[in-house]
Amino acid sequence: xxxxxxxxxxxxxxxxxxxxxxxxxxxxxxxxxxxxxxxxxxxxxxxxxxxxxxxxxxxxxxxxxxxxxxxxxxxxxxxxxxxxxxxxxxxxxxxxxxxxxxxxxxxxxxxxxxxxxxxxxxxxxxxxxxxxxxxxxxxxxxxxxxxxxxxxxxxxxxxxxxxxxxxxxxxxxxxxxxxxxxxxxxxxxxxxxxxxxxxxxxxxxxxxxxxxxxxxxxxxxxxxxx
Amino acid sequence: xxxxxxxxxxxxxxxxxxxxxxxxxxxxxxxxxxxxxxxxxxxxxxxxxxxxxxxxxxxxxxxxxxxxxxxxxxxxxxxxxxxxxxxxxxxxxxxxxxxxxxxxxxxxxxxxxxxxxxxxxxxxxxxxxxxxxxxxxxxxxxxxxxxxxxxxxxxxxxxxxxxxxxxxxxxxxxxxxxxxxxxxxxxxxxxxxxxxxxxxxxxxxxxxxxxxxxxxxxxxxxxxxxxxxxxxxxxxxxxxxxx
Amino acid sequence: xxxxxxxxxxxxxxxxxxxxxxxxxxxxxxxxxxxxxxxxxxxxxxxxxxxxxxxxxxxxxxxxxxxxxxxxxxxxxxxxxxxxxxxxxxxxxxxxxxxxxxxxxxxxxxxxxxxxxxxxxxxxxxxxxxxxxxxxxxxxxxxxxxxxxxxxxxxxxxxxxxxxxxxxxxxxxxxxxxxxxxxxxxxxxxxxxxxxxxxxxxxxxxxxxxxxxxxxxxxxxxxxxxxxxxxxxxxxxxxxxxxxxxxxxxxxxxxxxxxxxxxxxxxxxxxxxxxxxxxxxxxxxxxxxxxxxxxxxxxxxxxxxxxxxxxxxxxxxxxxxxxxxxxxxxxxxxxxxxxxxxxxxxxxxxxxxxxxxxxxxxxxxxxxxxxxxxxxxxxxxxxxxxxxxxxxxxxxxxxxxxxxxxxxxxxxxxxxxxxxxxxxxxxxxxxxxxxxxxxxxxxxxxxxxxxxxxxxxxxxxxxxxxxxxxx
Numbered sequence: 039x040x041x042x043x044x045x046x047x048x049x050x051x052x053x054x055x056x057x058x059x060x061x062x063x064x065x066x067x068x069x070x071x072x073x074x075x076x077x078x079x080x081x082x083x084x085x086x087x088x089x090x091x092x093x094x095x096x097x098x099x100x101x102x103x104x105x106x107x108x109x110x111x112x113x114x115x116x117x118x119x120x121x122x123x124x125x126x127x128x129x130x131x132x133x134x135x136x137x138x139x140x141x142x143x144x145x146x147x148x149x150x151x152x153x154x155x156x157x158x159x160x161x162x163x164x165x166x167x168x169x170x171x172x173x174x175x176x177x178x179x180x181x182x183x184x185x186x187x188x189x190x191x192x193x194x195x196x197x198x199x200x201x202x203x204x205x206x207x208x209x210x211x212x213x214x215x216x217x218x219x220x221x222x223x224x225x226x227x228x229x230x231x232x233x234x235x236x237x238x239x240x241x242x243x244x245x246x247x248x249x250x251x252x253x254x255x256x257x258x259x260x261x262x263x264x
Numbered sequence: 265x266x267x268x269x270x271x272x273x274x275x276x277x278x279x280x281x282x283x284x285x286x287x288x289x290x291x292x293x294x295x296x297x298x299x300x301x302x303x304x305x306x307x308x309x310x311x312x313x314x315x316x317x318x319x320x321x322x323x324x325x326x327x328x329x330x331x332x333x334x335x336x337x338x339x340x341x342x343x344x345x346x347x348x349x350x351x352x353x354x355x356x357x358x359x360x361x362x363x364x365x366x367x368x369x370x371x372x373x374x375x376x377x378x379x380x381x382x383x384x385x386x387x388x389x390x391x392x393x394x395x396x397x398x399x400x401x402x403x404x405x406x407x408x409x410x411x412x413x414x415x416x417x418x419x420x421x422x423x424x425x426x427x428x429x430x431x432x433x434x435x436x437x438x439x440x441x442x443x444x445x446x447x448x449x450x451x452x453x454x455x456x457x458x459x460x461x462x463x464x465x466x467x468x469x470x471x472x473x474x475x476x477x478x479x480x481x482x483x484x485x486x487x488x489x490x491x492x493x494x495x496x497x498x499x500x501x502x503x504x505x506x507x
Numbered sequence: 508x509x510x511x512x513x514x515x516x517x518x519x520x521x522x523x524x525x526x527x528x529x530x531x532x533x534x535x536x537x538x539x540x541x542x543x544x545x546x547x548x549x550x551x552x553x554x555x556x557x558x559x560x561x562x563x564x565x566x567x568x569x570x571x572x573x574x575x576x577x578x579x580x581x582x583x584x585x586x587x588x589x590x591x592x593x594x595x596x597x598x599x600x601x602x603x604x605x606x607x608x609x610x611x612x613x614x615x616x617x618x619x620x621x622x623x624x625x626x627x628x629x630x631x632x633x634x635x636x637x638x639x640x641x642x643x644x645x646x647x648x649x650x651x652x653x654x655x656x657x658x659x660x661x662x663x664x665x666x667x668x669x670x671x672x673x674x675x676x677x678x679x680x681x682x683x684x685x686x687x688x689x690x691x692x693x694x695x696x697x698x699x700x701x702x703x704x705x706x707x708x709x710x711x712x713x714x715x716x717x718x719x720x721x722x723x724x725x726x727x728x729x730x731x732x733x734x735x736x737x738x739x740x741x742x743x744x745x746x747x748x749x750x751x752x753x754x755x756x757x758x759x760x761x762x763x764x765x766x767x768x769x770x771x772x773x774x775x776x777x778x779x780x781x782x783x784x785x786x787x788x789x790x791x792x793x794x795x796x797x798x799x800x801x802x803x804x805x806x807x808x809x810x811x812x813x814x815x816x817x818x819x820x821x822x823x824x825x826x827x828x829x830x831x832x833x834x835x836x837x838x839x840x841x842x843x844x845x846x847x848x849x850x851x852x853x854x855x856x857x858x859x860x861x862x863x864x865x866x867x868x869x870x871x872x873x874x875x876x877x878x879x880x881x882x883x884x885x886x887x888x889x890x891x892x893x894x895x896x897x898x899x900x901x902x903x904x905x906x907x908x909x910x911x912x913x914x915x916x917x918x919x920x921x922x923x924x925x926x927x928x929x930x931x932x933x934x935x936x937x938x939x940x941x942x943x944x945x946x947x948x949x950x951x952x953x954x955x956x957x958x959x960x961x962x963x964x965x966x967x968x969x970x971x972x973x974x975x976x977x978x
Contacts, residue, residue: 040602043592043801047747050805052573057809065570065811068563096775150789152737156703172773185736185790189729208758214779215754216719223586223719223754225784225791226736229777234729237769238645238661239687240668241536247644247691248698249729249776273925276966277935278959283966287974299970301928310918312871314893314910318922325926406873435830439870441914444948446517446868448524451955452834453870456534482956502977 078171080205085170086257089203092173096232097245098253102200105260106132110139113162113195116254117143120193122160128184130164132197137162149183161187165196165230165255168203169210172231175255176210179226188230194250196230200259265383267295268335270326270372272345273305274474282474285501286341286375293385295339302329306340308348311355312440320355323365327352330372331364337382338372341497342473343404346374350407374404376472376496380413387420390500394467397429399457399480401473405433414472414496421499429469431460438479454483461491468494511841513853513862519839520868529665533836536664540827543770544878550772551762561759562882565818568717568750569808575717575750576799582720586782589796593626599800600631603709603742606796607637610740612706616698618724618731619643620711621659621821622744622800624843625856628709639709640701642730644694651678657837657845659823660768665836698730708734708792712745713820714760715797718753721781722797725764725774732776741792743780747799748817754779760820763880768822803856806903812891813902816851818881825875825885831868840865847875851888859892859901863908866892913947928967935965 080088086102093100101112113136117125126146127137137145146154155161163184165175175196177184188194204210214227234249245251267290271283290297303326307319330338340346349372352365379385398418404410418426437443437453444450458480461469469484471477474495481493511519523529548554568575580590591606593599607615615632617623617639629639629650641650645662649655652674656662663671668687675681681693710731712722722743724731735741751757757779765771784791807813826832826846837845842853842862850869854862866889875885894900897915901907924934939961942949952958 040591040593043594043598046594047592047799047801047805048573048577050801051576051747051808054805054808055570055573058570058811058814062811065566068567092772152703156699174773179788179791183789185732189732189736206758207761208755211754211758223721223779223781225586225781225788227779227781228732229773229779230775231773232775235727235775236644236691237727238643238648238663239666239671239690240532241539241661241664242668242687244688244691247695247728247730248642248733271966277938277961280962280964280966280969284969284974287970288976291976299967301931301967304925304928304931307925310922312890312893313867313914313918314890314895314897315918315922316894316898318918321922322925402870402872402874406877435870435872435874437830437870439872441948442867442870444951446520447951447954449520449831449834449868450870452524453830456830456834478959479956482952482958485957486955 078206080170085203085205086200088170089168089173089257092170093232093255096173098173098232098255100255100257102257102259106135106258109197109256109258110136112256113197114140114143116193116195117160120160120252122193124158125160125162126155126158126187126191128163128182128187130182130184132164133162136197149187155186155190158191160193160195161191161250162195163188163197165198166202167210167213168198169207169229170203171206174210175230176214177228177230178214178224180224185226185228188228189249192246192251193254194252195254195256197256197258200257203257265295265337266298266335267337267339268298268300268303268330268333270303270306270330270338270340270345271299272340272342272474274478275341278478279474279495282341282495282497285495285497286339288501289379289388289497290339292389293379293383298333298335300329300333302326306345306348307355308345309440311348311351316355323352323355324361327356327361327365327368330368336371337378338368339375339378340372341375341495342475343374343401343408343410344473344475346372347403347407374408374410374472376413376417377408377410380416386416388417388500389502390421390424391502392421392424392499394423395425395427395465396468396470396494396499397427397462397466398432399436399469399471399476400433401471401476402435404472410472417496417500418470424499427462427466429460429462431457436476436479438475440475443479450479451483454479458483466491468492470494470496470499472496511838513841513857513865515841516839516864516868519841520835523835523839528667529836530834532665532667533833536658536661537827537833540770540823544767544824544827547766547770547772551766557759557762558880558882561763561880562818564751564756564759565881566815568752569748569814569817572747572750572808575752576747579715579717579720579750582718583797584720586720587795588720588782589794591796591798593798593800593802595802596626599626599744599798599802600628602798603628603744604631604635604637606742607632607707608635610706612637612740614701614705615639615707615709616642616702616705616734616738618708618710618726618734619646619662620709620744621843622711622746623709624656625802626744626800628744640698640705642698642702642734643728644691647694647698648674655838655843658826659821659845665838702733702737705738707740707742708738710734710741710743712743712749713764714751714757715745715749716754716757717750719781721754721779723757724778724780725776727769727775729776732778735778735780736791739792740794740796742796742798744798744800747801747804764820764822767824767878767880803904807855809903812887813855815883816855816888818883819848819852820881822880824878824880828874828878830872830874831870840868847885848883851885851892854892855902858905859896860906860908863896866896935961939963
């Protein structure tokens with residue numbers, strides 16, 4: 039059935055377009071001069087402040103720390119403030135290193151244990167990139183197992199190196215794309231901009247509907263850490 | 265400058281004082297005004313309802329006549345009909361009339377845009393005593409980009425003060441045959457617009473389209489409002505019109 | 508609620524105009540979205556070039572869909588995605604039902620998808636004892652209430668907080684509350700349990716990227732992320748028009764869509780998904796399938812004018828901007844796709860004869876065209892469809908509905924009368940004689956408006972007599 043459907047749909051498309059080309063001609067090719075329109079450039083020196091400003095705008099927290107040691111303190115503080123005695127951790131090296139310094143906090147590190155993840159009050163991951171233009175975290179699944187850790191718990195703490203903050207959406211799409219860092223596109227690339235939100239009841243904003251209610255981003259400035 | 269006045273069928277049949285006022289304003293700014301009885305209707309009512317053949321039958325002789333008049337410009341006291349002249353290229357996509365339609369369309373101007381953008385005039389010697397508000401007709405605003413011209417003209421009318429109503433650019437609900445196909449929606453749209461009509465003592469809602477003004481004025485009159493519907497040409501001519 | 512169909516638009520609209528709660532909600536929602544959109548757009552200095560770019564990209568794809576669609580399919584299959592095809596709604600539902608039943612699926616979690624609404628997928632699943640659970644909060648509310656969405660972005664725009672609270676008390680047994688935070692929390696809890704048990708997730712897709720074979724989904728709630736990552740089987744249902752050429756092309760659309768839809772600079776989440784988990788992965792669905800739906804789309808490619816309807820990215824901006832929608836809301840259109848975009852898409856998808864009123868449900872004010880992020884000339888399409896109806900030409904694959912006799916005859920008479928000065932003068936007399944009788948259109952006009960009486964002396968009478976300057 040599907041083969042018939044495929045053949046027939048493609049034939050129908052071909053027939054419609056043939057008729058259009060005959061009567062109306064081929065549309066003009068894409069004007070290359072418009073392809074770079076509206077692309078702002080954000081200088082490297084401005085990225086952190088822009089990133090931070092945009093995060094605040096969407097109601098996410100942002101802490102900038104000097105090194106991994108301070109990052110661990112920031113994570114601990116964030117968990118304590120949220121009253122989280124347990125944290126789910128992804129498999130990133132940086133996360134493992136941080137996890138070792140979280141004394142007094144129980145770790146959930148079996149990423150295949152759905153029930154445990156669903157029950158966990160906090161999740162700790164890194165983000166592969168940040169986008170200054172929009173205050174966005176980019177999570178690339180081939181680099182880390184963090185699809186569920188970043189989504190199921192009500193608090194998501196994400197650690198990001200400052201050097202990984204890119205300028206714009208265009209820059210981000212380039213690095214995650216087939217011509218970017220990887221030879222093949224990752225199975226899941228997730229852009230995260232602030233907490234989960236809805237306004238479906240009388241247009242009143244409520245955060246934390248299906249995903250995290252709080253997003254805390256910890257930016258690590260030190261280059262050679264981790 | 266020799267200009268042909270295309271008065272529009274609605275002005276001619278329902279609101280002739282707008283045509284008279286337009287003639288006076290155009291003469292006042294030094295135009296020689298021509299008119300021809302063949303200039304009946306631009307075909308818009310039929311075109312907008314889907315009857316392109318009927319629209320062509322009506323607009324054809326109008327295009328031919330305007331083309332033959334040898335004028336420098338065609339002036340229309342309506343943004344809606346002015347916009348319809350641009351659609352005439354769709355009504356006459358090919359043949360000898362296509363060229364004529366294109367030529368006529370390119371020299372046709374809505375009144376306020378003609379005065380301000382073509383002649384560079386904003387003070388045309390009008391007088392009016394009191395505050396008025398402006399209604400942007402949709403086709404003038406969105407198809408002909410007419411926004412500042414009428415406001416600048418009103419600003420230069422002696423004694424008149426323009427107060428924006430905050431919903432100047434929302435549709436009045438006329439929409440041609442829409443107003444009688446869906447009269448309840450049409451009136452609901454108008455009432456939503458008029459809700460914002462300032463309570464301040466505006467004497468008139470001014471617009472560049474008699475179609476919108478028949479809708480707005482008809483409702484205001486039914487609601488017993490003292491606010492009048494006034495065409496820009498009447499305001500500029502200094503005669504408030506015989507409504 | 509009575510079933511509303513596109514061909515009863517006039518009655519649906521009249522009923523909506525009587526519903527004060529609905530109209531209050533509509534005024535608030537459309538006003539707020541309109542303001543937010545304006546503010547968000549003003550932040551982008553190059554908004555107009557951006558729109559033009561997006562329009563061109565869409566036209567490029569649609570005019571060469573015979574190349575881009577197979578390219579998407581090839582790359583998707585290379586990523587391990589299984590691709591299905593459906594010519595129409597019935598076939599699409601059959602594909603989904605077969606996939607679900609073959610896997611013994613009992614519960615399907617769904618994220619908001621206009622395309623699955625279009626094919627009435629939920630009803631088809633229920634018939635086979637597969638329970639579909641809508642997970643977008645607004646959609647879930649609508650599903651609990653047994654209603655249909657009234658807005659593309661905010662499906663439950665027509666329901667007040669109180670109505671939602673009463674519904675929740677009745678259906679899920681929560682204590683009465685008027686706190687939307689509490690209502691949202693309850694929804695989260697109930698739906699989390701459904702996510703945990705579901706064997707299959709069904710989503711739509713906002714874009715499909717030919718270059719990589721990926722699909723992209725935008726959202727704010729996180730339910731799409733859950734739908735596409737928790738169940739072992741993920742199926743995305745999308746129209747064949749959703750393709751864009753490259754990943755890089757997404758940037759323009761990501762800047763346009765959220766700003767136009769909700770006035771956000773970006774929605775909370777975008778998921779770019781490119782296939783099932785691989786060996787060694789501990790998360791992500793084991794199977795990812797895509798169902799490509801035609802259902803009337805391919806024939807819309809035949810002309811540039813109709814083709815542009817397929818450029819729609821479902822942002823909802825035209826609904827909020829439309830003065831007709833602002834008054835009557837989404838249900839009146841009797842169609843999955845309401846508002847101006849619905850008025851042009853529905854007659855093309857379902858057939859002119861089934862939705863003949865919709866192209867006329869507009870004052871042609873052009874506000875929709877002004878806000879459309881991909882510059883669809885909706886008024887041009889409305890006029891095109893009206894022409895195809897009035898001329899009897901119709902559209903490919905569609906019966907031609909008749910127009911009222913009075914209208915046909917009226918325009919014939921009008922065309923006769925407007926040709927030449929003598930006939931025109933006769934018409935004037937006729938008009939002056941007919942207007943006071945208050946029949947037909949005059950009666951419709953005068954129900955709530957006074958009619959300016961036709962002039963006794965027309966402009967041409969004045970001209971003939973000579974127009975003097977007053978002073």
